[in-house]
Amino acid sequence: MSSPVKKEQLQEVDRSLYDFKDAVHPSYETDAGLTPEIVEQISREKGDPAWMRDFRLKSLEIYNKLSVPDWGPPLDGLNMKDIVTYVRPDTPMRGKWSEVPKDIKNTFERLGIPEAERKSLAGVGAQYDSEVVYHNVRKEVAEQGVVYTDMESALKGDYADMVRDRFMKLVPPTDHKFAALHGAVWSGGSFVYVPPKVSVEIPLQSYFRLNAPGAGQFEHTLIIVDKGAYLHFIEGCSAPKYNIANLHAGCVELYVAEGARLRYSTIENWSKNMYNLNTKRALVEKDGIMEWVSGSFGSHTSYLYPMTILKGENSRMEFTGITFAGQGQQLDTGAKVVHAAPHTSSHINTKSISKDGGECTYRSAVTIQKNAVESKSSVSCESLMLDSRSRSDTIPAMDIRNDDSDVGHEAKIGRISDDAVFYLMSRGISEEDARAMIVSGFAEPIAKELPVEYAVEMNNLIKLEMDNKL
Amino acid sequence: MEQQLKNINTLPALTWNWLDVNCASFLAQRPQQVKPVQMAPEFAEIETGMGAQAADFAAQYCTDCHVVDVPENTEDKEEKTFQYVLSAEKPVVDVNLIHARKGSKVTVLESYTAGDDTPCFHGGLTKILADEGAQVRLVQVQLLSGNSRHFNDVGIKLGDNAHVEVVQAELGAARAFSGCLVLLAGYRSSFNADTVYFGDEKRKLDLNYIARHTGRKTNSEMHAAGALLGQSDKVYRGTIDFIRGAAGSVGHEAEETLLFSPQARNRTVPLILCSEENVDGQHAATIGRINEARLFYLKSRGLTEAQAKQLIIEAQFAPVIGKVSDTALQAAVKDYLGRRMQLD
Numbered sequence: 001m002s003s004p005v006k007k008e009q010l011q012e013v014d015r016s017l018y019d020f021k022d023a024v025h026p027s028y029e030t031d032a033g034l035t036p037e038i039v040e041q042i043s044r045e046k047g048d049p050a051w052m053r054d055f056r057l058k059s060l061e062i063y064n065k066l067s068v069p070d071w072g073p074p075l076d077g078l079n080m081k082d083i084v085t086y087v088r089p090d091t092p093m094r095g096k097w098s099e100v101p102k103d104i105k106n107t108f109e110r111l112g113i114p115e116a117e118r119k120s121l122a123g124v125g126a127q128y129d130s131e132v133v134y135h136n137v138r139k140e141v142a143e144q145g146v147v148y149t150d151m152e153s154a155l156k157g158d159y160a161d162m163v164r165d166r167f168m169k170l171v172p173p174t175d176h177k178f179a180a181l182h183g184a185v186w187s188g189g190s191f192v193y194v195p196p197k198v199s200v201e202i203p204l205q206s207y208f209r210l211n212a213p214g215a216g217q218f219e220h221t222l223i224i225v226d227k228g229a230y231l232h233f234i235e236g237c238s239a240p241k242y243n244i245a246n247l248h249a250g251c252v253e254l255y256v257a258e259g260a261r262l263r264y265s266t267i268e269n270w271s272k273n274m275y276n277l278n279t280k281r282a283l284v285e286k287d288g289i290m291e292w293v294s295g296s297f298g299s300h301t302s303y304l305y306p307m308t309i310l311k312g313e314n315s316r317m318e319f320t321g322i323t324f325a326g327q328g329q330q331l332d333t334g335a336k337v338v339h340a341a342p343h344t345s346s347h348i349n350t351k352s353i354s355k356d357g358g359e360c361t362y363r364s365a366v367t368i369q370k371n372a373v374e375s376k377s378s379v380s381c382e383s384l385m386l387d388s389r390s391r392s393d394t395i396p397a398m399d400i401r402n403d404d405s406d407v408g409h410e411a412k413i414g415r416i417s418d419d420a421v422f423y424l425m426s427r428g429i430s431e432e433d434a435r436a437m438i439v440s441g442f443a444e445p446i447a448k449e450l451p452v453e454y455a456v457e458m459n460n461l462i463k464l465e466m467d468n469k470l
Numbered sequence: 471m472e473q474q475l476k477n478i479n480t481l482p483a484l485t486w487n488w489l490d491v492n493c494a495s496f497l498a499q500r501p502q503q504v505k506p507v508q509m510a511p512e513f514a515e516i517e518t519g520m521g522a523q524a525a526d527f528a529a530q531y532c533t534d535c536h537v538v539d540v541p542e543n544t545e546d547k548e549e550k551t552f553q554y555v556l557s558a559e560k561p562v563v564d565v566n567l568i569h570a571r572k573g574s575k576v577t578v579l580e581s582y583t584a585g586d587d588t589p590c591f592h593g594g595l596t597k598i599l600a601d602e603g604a605q606v607r608l609v610q611v612q613l614l615s616g617n618s619r620h621f622n623d624v625g626i627k628l629g630d631n632a633h634v635e636v637v638q639a640e641l642g643a644a645r646a647f648s649g650c651l652v653l654l655a656g657y658r659s660s661f662n663a664d665t666v667y668f669g670d671e672k673r674k675l676d677l678n679y680i681a682r683h684t685g686r687k688t689n690s691e692m693h694a695a696g697a698l699l700g701q702s703d704k705v706y707r708g709t710i711d712f713i714r715g716a717a718g719s720v721g722h723e724a725e726e727t728l729l730f731s732p733q734a735r736n737r738t739v740p741l742i743l744c745s746e747e748n749v750d751g752q753h754a755a756t757i758g759r760i761n762e763a764r765l766f767y768l769k770s771r772g773l774t775e776a777q778a779k780q781l782i783i784e785a786q787f788a789p790v791i792g793k794v795s796d797t798a799l800q801a802a803v804k805d806y807l808g809r810r811m812q813l814d
């Protein structure tokens with residue numbers, strides 16, 4: 001049986017890993033709220049090209065016209081009048097950790113980012129509040145022609161036309177209210193371009209840290225993996241807990257060219273005062289492969305459904321996701337896929353765990369268009385409920401528009417099997433440990449898809465949540 | 471006079487509006503000669519699958535009302551049969567209230583056919599109250615002409631150890647809307663639903679089934695199977711809803727749809743909603759083309775492709791059609807399907 005001391009230590013260690021906060025001393029921040037003046041201020045401060053300024057103002061107009069979604073978890077606690085949409089840290093972007101201000105550097109060191117960069121990453125971008133404060137890519141990767149930079153630099157540099165051609169074309173501001181918000185106030189984020197036939201053997205990673213209370217983070221990630229290339233991109237994010245609402249409305253646009261492959265891994269561990277209204281979308285050309293690995297643990301409320309458009313013949317996608325909702329959390333997650341070409345295939349495999357009053361919703365949409373003949377889709381979602389104060393819903397939808405495709409869907413909701421607990425207890429394992437083992441085993445198929453450091457982090461998070469139950 | 475029924479067949483938990491599956495609307499026809507129904511409180515409180523608008527319409531514009539009240543511990547050996555042959559001149563709105571009292575057993579058959587190909591209108595409301603240990607079997611067959619409109623709204627409440635079985639064949643009508651909500655309130659109460667549907671030409675089918683478990687150790691099984699031809703368009707919503715306290719309950723749901731036309735559209739939305747830990751809920755959906763190996767085998771035995779397809783559809787429907795005890799009606803179903811498949 002776990003000792004009380006061990007439990008206490010686990011809680012202390014893991015909470016401090018994310019919940020520490022720095023003193024807030026931005027070099028510039030807008031007033032709270034959302035007005036054309038604030039949007040213009042952001043545009044001016046960032047030195048946007050004219051088209052981007054116009055784009056932001058148009059997005060704001062759209063935002064004001066669109067309604068808050070009427071189908072998901074409530075967003076009553078989120079008031080845009082209280083959210084500061086732009087907080088610039090007191091440092092320019094650096095290419096060496098040694099040049100990053102001490103307190104910010106310490107933050108990322110505690111999160112393990114510089115260490116991970118040394119050990120296992122080909123490049124790192126680190127965003128603190130609204131701006132990227134550190135960006136670096138290994139020389140040998142840069143020499144392959146791989147471009148990995150912050151969005152602001154990309155917007156004005158050699159790849160400006162490429163950015164302009166693609167920016168919010170996959171996720172237009174008209175898509176939903178928070179996409180429009182993103183279009184109006186976005187800042188920070190990463191731009192990656194992988195040239196044809198280049199394989200980036202070790203992953204790139206962007207880490208997003210929101211420190212300021214009552215602020216929003218709206219980073220934009222644009223990745224283009226050109227013909228026959230390969231990239232594994234990792235996204236991490238966290239924030240300390242405050243007693244006021246924070247907002248994350250990032251946007252990820254991924255372009256997978258003919259014969260290319262992109263793996264996009266995320267562990268989202270936002271603090272439990274965060275409204276996480278993130279939008280991710282990928283467009284996959286002929287023979288391309290899109291792989292999503294997604295872990296959703298933190299936030300007060302999440303709306304997160306990475307979407308894949310299988311545009312090219314024979315393209316395919318895999319989505320592997322896990323969601324863990326504890327006390328006070330409403331995590332509405334899942335995936336969307338549109339089969340828009342012949343011989344496309346998709347496979348969605350998700351798991352969710354809810355406990356202590358947490359609410360998990362699995363929501364998905366599989367659309368097979370008329371021309372997507374001989375396409376295949378399989379969806380499997382499993383939910384585990386650890387107590388009856390919690391809630392777990394599955395809300396999938398399938399829309400099939402031709403007679404030459406196959407779609408299968410399976411879903412299962414249940415509890416930890418008493419027989420399994422009894423069996424483990426009969427082998428001398430305490431009931432608490434037996435339950436924790438079963439939960440870890442349930443999550444294992446997802447964990448094995450994550451890079452090893454993230455798998456460890458995920459297991460720690462599950463262990464922490466399970467110990468909290470005791 | 472026509473009346474638009476809005477927000478019917480509403481999904482118990484909404485999803486993205488762009489999918490256009492959250493609810494539906496239906497153009498109902500008000501009959502001339504009506505006999506409004508005042509329901510006793512125990513029936514009035516029973517919710518239905520299509521929702522209050524459809525139920526209220528049926529009660530207000532009822533043309534035919536039947537009350538089946540089965541006394542305690544009685545088995546009604548004879549099937550209660552309500553058969554309607556519709557015509558364009560005489561729309562039917564029937565309300566059927568079935569009270570199976572403690573320990574009783576009854577089977578009710580409702581069928582709707584059309585004498586010719588003229589457009590007809592049918593609206594139906596059936597409410598079932600199954601007291602402790604009661605067993606009710608409801609068989610509904612709809613074979614209206616391909617230019618008719620039809621809605622079928624069902625609400626069921628189950629007491630301890632009560633069991634209700636619903637068998638539905640939604641095979642006709644240009645617009646066929648059907649909803650069924652069962653409240654599994656009693657300890658160890660159980661519910662079975664077997665539905666078959668058929669869409670061809672430009673038919674629109676809209677189905678909504680909800681099994682709401684509030685009692686302990688309750689059990690629901692919902693199966694649907696169908697075939698879509700031509701430019702037909704079908705939405706199937708199936709929800710298993712475990713309310714807190716329904717400990718030890720089990721809910722299973724499965725749907726199998728065969729698509730026979732590149733113009734047909736199938737939408738399936740199978741939900742499990744769960745606020746109780748100690749339950750087992752599962753759903754499965756299979757949507758797609760006809761099994762090529764089966765088709766090849768049948769063709770190699772000398773059948774044309776059309777005959778082979780017809781045989782496969784009949785085989786898919788057979789387990790449900792076999793539950794229609796009226797042999798004449800069974801034959802009518804086979805004849806109807808045969809004609810429709812030839813037409814297509």
